[in-house]
Amino acid sequence: MKIKCITLALVxxxxxxxxxxxxxxxxxxxxxxxxxxxxxxxxxAAGCIVMNQLSEKGQFSVIGIExxxxxxxxxxxxxxxxxxxxxxxxxxxxxxxPGWNQTLPMPGLNGRTSDWTTGMLLGGGSSINxxxxxxxxxxxxxxxxxxxxxxxxSLANILATFNALEHYQGLTITPGARGNKxxxxxxxxxTISQVTTQVLLPASQAAFPGIPTVLDYNDxxxxxxIDPRAQWFIDPTGTQRASSATAYxxxxxxxxxxxxxxxxxxxxxxxxxxxxxxxxKHGRAKKVQYIKDGKLxxxxxxxxxxxxxxxxxxxxxxxxGIGPSQALKNAGIKPVFINENVGKHLQNHPxxxxxxxxxxxxxxxxxxxxxxxxxxxxxxxxxxxxxxDPRMLQILFEYIPANALVPTPLVxxxxxxxNPKSEGSVTIQSDNPFQIAAADDGxxxxxxxxxxxxxxxxxxxxxxxxxxxxxxxxxxxPVPGDPIYGVIFDGFSDKSVEAYVKNNSNxxxxxxxxxxxxxxxxxxxxxxxxxxxxxxxxENVFVADDSICPxxxxxxxxxxxxxxxxxxxxxxxxxxxx
Amino acid sequence: xxxxxEIINMKKNILLCLGIMSLFFFMAAEAQAEEWCDEDSxxxxxxxxxxxxxxxxNFLQNTAIERNKSTYQxxxxxxxxxxxxxxxxxxxxxxxxxxxxxxxxxHFFGQGFSNHGHFQTxxxxxxxxxxxxxxxxxxxxxxxxxxxxxxxxxxxxxxHSSNSRxxxxxxxxxFSWQLMAGLAYPIFCNTEITLEYKFHQGGCHFFNHSVxxxxxxxxxxxxxx
Numbered sequence: 008m009k010i011k012c013i014t015l016a017l018v019x020x021x022x023x024x025x026x027x028x029x030x031x032x033x034x035x036x037x038x039x040x041x042x043x044x045x046x047x048x049x050x051x052a053a054g055c056i057v058m059n060q061l062s063e064k065g066q067f068s069v070i071g072i073e074x075x076x077x078x079x080x081x082x083x084x085x086x087x088x089x090x091x092x093x094x095x096x097x098x099x100x101x102x103x104x105p106g107w108n109q110t111l112p113m114p115g116l117n118g119r120t121s122d123w124t125t126g127m128l129l130g131g132g133s134s135i136n137x138x139x140x141x142x143x144x145x146x147x148x149x150x151x152x153x154x155x156x157x158x159x160x161s162l163a164n165i166l167a168t169f170n171a172l173e174h175y176q177g178l179t180i181t182p183g184a185r186g187n188k189x190x191x192x193x194x195x196x197x198t199i200s201q202v203t204t205q206v207l208l209p210a211s212q213a214a215f216p217g218i219p220t221v222l223d224y225n226d227x228x229x230x231x232x233i234d235p236r237a238q239w240f241i242d243p244t245g246t247q248r249a250s251s252a253t254a255y256x257x258x259x260x261x262x263x264x265x266x267x268x269x270x271x272x273x274x275x276x277x278x279x280x281x282x283x284x285x286x287x288k289h290g291r292a293k294k295v296q297y298i299k300d301g302k303l304x305x306x307x308x309x310x311x312x313x314x315x316x317x318x319x320x321x322x323x324x325x326x327x328g329i330g331p332s333q334a335l336k337n338a339g340i341k342p343v344f345i346n347e348n349v350g351k352h353l354q355n356h357p358x359x360x361x362x363x364x365x366x367x368x369x370x371x372x373x374x375x376x377x378x379x380x381x382x383x384x385x386x387x388x389x390x391x392x393x394x395x396d397p398r399m400l401q402i403l404f405e406y407i408p409a410n411a412l413v414p415t416p417l418v419x420x421x422x423x424x425x426n427p428k429s430e431g432s433v434t435i436q437s438d439n440p441f442q443i444a445a446a447d448d449g450x451x452x453x454x455x456x457x458x459x460x461x462x463x464x465x466x467x468x469x470x471x472x473x474x475x476x477x478x479x480x481x482x483x484x485p486v487p488g489d490p491i492y493g494v495i496f497d498g499f500s501d502k503s504v505e506a507y508v509k510n511n512s513n514x515x516x517x518x519x520x521x522x523x524x525x526x527x528x529x530x531x532x533x534x535x536x537x538x539x540x541x542x543x544x545x546e547n548v549f550v551a552d553d554s555i556c557p558x559x560x561x562x563x564x565x566x567x568x569x570x571x572x573x574x575x576x577x578x579x580x581x582x583x584x585x
Numbered sequence: 586x587x588x589x590x591e592i593i594n595m596k597k598n599i600l601l602c603l604g605i606m607s608l609f610f611f612m613a614a615e616a617q618a619e620e621w622c623d624e625d626s627x628x629x630x631x632x633x634x635x636x637x638x639x640x641x642x643n644f645l646q647n648t649a650i651e652r653n654k655s656t657y658q659x660x661x662x663x664x665x666x667x668x669x670x671x672x673x674x675x676x677x678x679x680x681x682x683x684x685x686x687x688x689x690x691x692h693f694f695g696q697g698f699s700n701h702g703h704f705q706t707x708x709x710x711x712x713x714x715x716x717x718x719x720x721x722x723x724x725x726x727x728x729x730x731x732x733x734x735x736x737x738x739x740x741x742x743x744x745h746s747s748n749s750r751x752x753x754x755x756x757x758x759x760f761s762w763q764l765m766a767g768l769a770y771p772i773f774c775n776t777e778i779t780l781e782y783k784f785h786q787g788g789c790h791f792f793n794h795s796v797x798x799x800x801x802x803x804x805x806x807x808x809x810x
Contacts, residue, residue, distance in 0.1 A: 036751045039651045039694040266750065274750075304695055 031266035051131020053572030054315030060576030115451030130252030141562030157538020344544025371406030551575030641797020660686030674716030702746025710738030740787035759788030
């Protein structure tokens with residue numbers, strides 16, 4: 008018995024010694040204030056990565072302020088496949104930010120508004136999005152260095168960061184071009200569905216004859232392309248969502264309650280809404296005010312405040328006194344630094360859906376990959392351009408099996424403008440942090456965008472529908488009542504196409520690809536942050552999310568947000584160690 | 586209600602300590618006064634330098650600092666002082682005192698509570714003391730010399746506590762003041778034992794009640810003049 012006890016004690020001691028266990032990190036507190044080296048506001052697609060990277064190996068203590076809960080283990084969040092809760096109206100309002108419901112009426116949409124619901128939970132949009140993984144093209148990222156004015160954001164640095172991010176499982180074109188040692192699982196659909204093979208792929212190839220069909224639309228050498236194998240934010244087993252929360256704030260990094268483990272000096276505050284940054288007279292951020300359970304708290308930042316709040320980053324800057332003079336004046340907020348660019352230059356992708364009737368005799372689900380509802384992807388240049396030109400249009404084909412609500416299987420064809428020139432804005436209306444900001448996407452305010460989208464309908468969509476119609480009639484025609492019929496019957500006239508574009512963009516589903524409202528650029532070129540992501544007019548406030556994009560990524564924006572989170576962390580480690 | 590009861594308990598403890606220590610002190614004083622301080626001995630007031638050490642119990646009242654509320658266990662106080670006495674019983678001294686109380690319970694604003702930790706204070710004080718001239722008032726009592734005093738100074742305070750989520754550390758530096766009263770009894774010609782009570786306030790939050798026994802050594806005392 009004694010020998011057993013001694014053996015057990017030795018084994019336990021050995022496990023504790025070498026097993027990497029550590030007690031959860033406890034946050035420092037002084038007076039009424041929690042304090043840490045760095046406060047990161049927002050645990051979304053970028054924020055989770057920033058929190059992980061800055062707190063690792065105990066190099067900085069980090070307080071993470073997240074407005075939502077940690078729902079990483081919620082089965083609805085873990086589930087893969089067509090997300091039933093993409094809209095707050097589906098009864099999952101608890102996952103979404105309240106208050107951001109509608110934009111201002113937009114002239115480009117004939118006075119309609121747009122739904123701006125965004126994720127309010129750990130992982131942010133990466134915990135509730137449609138799981139489609141896309142890096143964006145070299146042509147687009149090669150602009151980042153010149154617009155930001157910093158080699159921090161050179162194409163080589165950006166591609167290296169994507170590689171560091173990814174654990175990619177799929178086909179490749181260029182050896183070494185994709186990462187396989189990162190924390191984020193990226194899973195390529197391993198098979199091609201019958202509907203794709205027999206209908207969508209041949210129709211796409213016929214409609215877009217100069218566009219190559221490729222094995223990997225995320226390969227840096229690929230610009231415009233057709234790719235029947237979508238890539239997904241899904242774990243290697245194909246059964247669970249991979250978000251920035253599951254990849255970077257999982258149980259090896261923190262407890263479910265948010266205390267760092269294994270050397271991470273991280274302390275998460277869930278269900279806490281940051282409402283203001285407090286500055287000293289030198290423009291140095293000292294504290295962040297946040298509200299939890301209806302009470303106002305303050306947390307002290309000894310070194311820096313990093314905003315990774317997505318659409319709320321520019322709002323929080325304005326509430327803290329950094330923003331346009333008139334907006335601050337109207338809200339009664341004492342200016343810390345007047346910058347007319349804060350909240351401006353916002354970009355988003357306008358999206359239109361056409362719904363087709365699929366053939367029930369054909370299976371649209373790729374064998375062995377029930378999660379893969381996007382069954383074909385197409386990237387196209389401006390009409391008349393070549394396959395190596397910058398991307399202008401994305402077309403995603405999404406298969407919706409027959410179900411209780413939909414008796415016939417459908418294919419939703421979503422096409423969105425990838426390179427908009429139009430700019431929207433986010434402007435606070437008062438100093439009340441819970442009042443919705445006056446915001447809009449600015450869709451089609453630049454005539455070039457409207458012209459590009461009209462041309463896309465007149466040429467690309469017309470050609471695609473033409474090819475689909477001749478393969479298996481009467482299938483793969485638009486469903487009766489689809490607005491595209493008005494355009495078809497009118498012979499794709501300019502007037503009917505313009506009306507169609509304005510009336511149908513962001514009608515059935517809104518795109519939540521808000522970027523660039525805290526643009527990374529020189530101050531006199533519309534910038535809010537510099538190449539180190541530091542906010543102009545401050546010593547130690549940084550922004551690390553999609554809001555700093557010099558130009559909007561020409562693809563879904565979750566992966567670019569993660570790249571920004573990781574790249575910003577690398578920059579911040581260097582800047583803050585100086 | 587709970588705080589009120591704790592204050593009452595603390596007051597009872599103070600009175601009990603005072604009672605026990607006073608009884609002990611008077612018994613010792615009576616016995617030793619006969620042995621050492623008869624009419625031919627040396628116990629006469631004299632201007633002189635002196636050194637004193639003092640040790641005893643410290644009772645720290647409950648605190649409510651902004652939104653963190655704390656209660657404390659009975660702690661200890663240890664002090665040392667150097668002083669000079671003039672005629673008429675006036676003495677001026679420089680004092681260093683260290684007080685420490687373990688925390689009974691502390692509520693951290695928004696982060697739960699803890700039953701662990703401590704609060705400690707280092708005080709640097711200048712005190713003015715006055716030996717009450719009982720003999721000139723005709724009420725001398727066994728060579729027991731009562732005294733009163735007051736002081737001002739500076740406190741360096743530190744509170745530390747923790748629970749499973751946070752580590753609480755806070756330092757304060759405050760001006761402080763104190764009032765004191767006590768009894769001194771000569772046990773040798775150059776040595777006195779004292780029983781003292783001090784009320785000490787550091788900053789606007791911390792109120793200490795200290796009861797202790799001290800030992801005073803008078804330098805250059807003239808034996809058997």
